[in-house]
Amino acid sequence: MSLDPATVMAIIAMAFATYATRISGFIIGPYLPEQGRLKQALDAVPAAVLTAVIAPTLFNSPAELCAAVVTAIAARRLPALGAIALGVGAVLLGRHFLGPW
Amino acid sequence: MSMPSVLRDVRSGVIGILPIALAAVPFGLLLGSEAVRRGLSPAEISLMSLIVFAGSAQFLTVSIWSHPAPWASLALAAFLINLRHVLMSASLSPKLKDFRKSQKVLVAFLLADEIWALNEKRAMKQPITPGFYFGAALGLYVIWLAATVAGTVLGETLPAPETIGFDFVFAALFISLVTGFAKTWRALSVVITSLVASLLFKSFFGGTGFIVAGGLAGMIAAALLPPERKVGL
Numbered sequence: 118m119s120l121d122p123a124t125v126m127a128i129i130a131m132a133f134a135t136y137a138t139r140i141s142g143f144i145i146g147p148y149l150p151e152q153g154r155l156k157q158a159l160d161a162v163p164a165a166v167l168t169a170v171i172a173p174t175l176f177n178s179p180a181e182l183c184a185a186v187v188t189a190i191a192a193r194r195l196p197a198l199g200a201i202a203l204g205v206g207a208v209l210l211g212r213h214f215l216g217p218w
Numbered sequence: 219m220s221m222p223s224v225l226r227d228v229r230s231g232v233i234g235i236l237p238i239a240l241a242a243v244p245f246g247l248l249l250g251s252e253a254v255r256r257g258l259s260p261a262e263i264s265l266m267s268l269i270v271f272a273g274s275a276q277f278l279t280v281s282i283w284s285h286p287a288p289w290a291s292l293a294l295a296a297f298l299i300n301l302r303h304v305l306m307s308a309s310l311s312p313k314l315k316d317f318r319k320s321q322k323v324l325v326a327f328l329l330a331d332e333i334w335a336l337n338e339k340r341a342m343k344q345p346i347t348p349g350f351y352f353g354a355a356l357g358l359y360v361i362w363l364a365a366t367v368a369g370t371v372l373g374e375t376l377p378a379p380e381t382i383g384f385d386f387v388f389a390a391l392f393i394s395l396v397t398g399f400a401k402t403w404r405a406l407s408v409v410i411t412s413l414v415a416s417l418l419f420k421s422f423f424g425g426t427g428f429i430v431a432g433g434l435a436g437m438i439a440a441a442l443l444p445p446e447r448k449v450g451l
Contacts, residue, residue, distance in 0.1 A: 159308060
């Protein structure tokens with residue numbers, strides 16, 4: 118078990134950088150408006166950010182795009198876990214039968 | 219709040235995160251083995267999972283790690299890839315009415331993507347409670363740490379996550395959550411705007427800025443659109 122000082126320093130710096138992003142919303146939270154345009158924008162954060170996080174993944178290959186459609190349709194009828202299982206099954210099938218773009 | 223209801227919340231938090239946490243195991247293993255390959259010791263990468271606790275930032279920085287570690291550029295890389303958490307915590311902030319200030323300090327520390335997403339989903343139906351939040355967050359934390367440590371030992375004997383389709387679990391979780399959110403024309407417009415903007419940003423600039431770019435574009439769309447109107451989606 119060895120700890121290199123420069124590496125530990127970098128890890129601590131990363132921890133602070135990460136924590137700064139995660140606490141900032143709670144610090145500004147009380148000052149955010151409860152109605153109006155900015156409130157509308159904030160209400161859209163879950164849908165907007167969730168979408169942006171995964172957007173490039175969906176277009177990695179035809180398999181991923183097909184599996185994404187399967188997951189989205191399944192998610193309207195099944196609990197999340199069922200939709201995820203179907204999505205994973207679909208991506209495995211897709212990778213087996215479909216090539217790259 | 220009586221004791222049993224706290225325990226009930228903890229239990230539903232743990233149950234809610236369990237499948238996601240299990241899907242994260244192959245990635246924790248991969249991170250551990252990758253870190254050892256890049257010259258980090260098991261103690262060092264474990265420390266990183268212990269105090270940073272941010273999967274994508276950990277993968278990115280480990281992949282560009284050099285010795286002696288350039289701490290400023292590694293911290294900047296972690297900051298940039300985690301900028302999305304500014305939006306996530308701002309969105310979660312008004313939904314934590316049951317939390318004391320001291321608890322929010324810990325909430326922020328544990329605010330990984332999966333934890334945020336699960337709690338936004340919970341907030342659609344019922345209030346987020348400390349029991350639920352910390353049950354889910356500590357469940358993922360412990361499993362992530364254990365998987366990272368195990369990865370440093372198991373090394374290259376591991377199957378890659380994509381061979382068993384586990385790399386798609388995270389995307390599938392987020393897709394199923396988005397379908398839950400996108401029930402109005404407005405929300406659907408937000409999703410489409412964010413999708414297009416993040417893809418365009420990524421193809422022009424590369425890097426990790428596409429998440430914040432797409433998120434902001436979706437928020438702007440929401441601000442400009444007229445108030446909600448239900449559709450049968």
